Structures are given as structure tokens and as C-alpha cells.
Amino acid sequence: MGRNEPCPCGSGKKYKHCHGQLD
Secondary structure: OOOOOEOOOOOOOEHHHOHHHHO
């Protein structure tokens, strides 16, 4: 999963701006 790919949670945000911040 790339940090610039759409987040798999379905928010439509990029992963790094969504669940990617949880790590």
C-alpha cells in the first residue's frame, strides 16, 4: 500500500492523509 494511493477505508482521501497517519 503506497502512501499516495487512495485509502482503503473508502474516504476518498490519500492514505497518508487518512489512516496512514495512525502508524
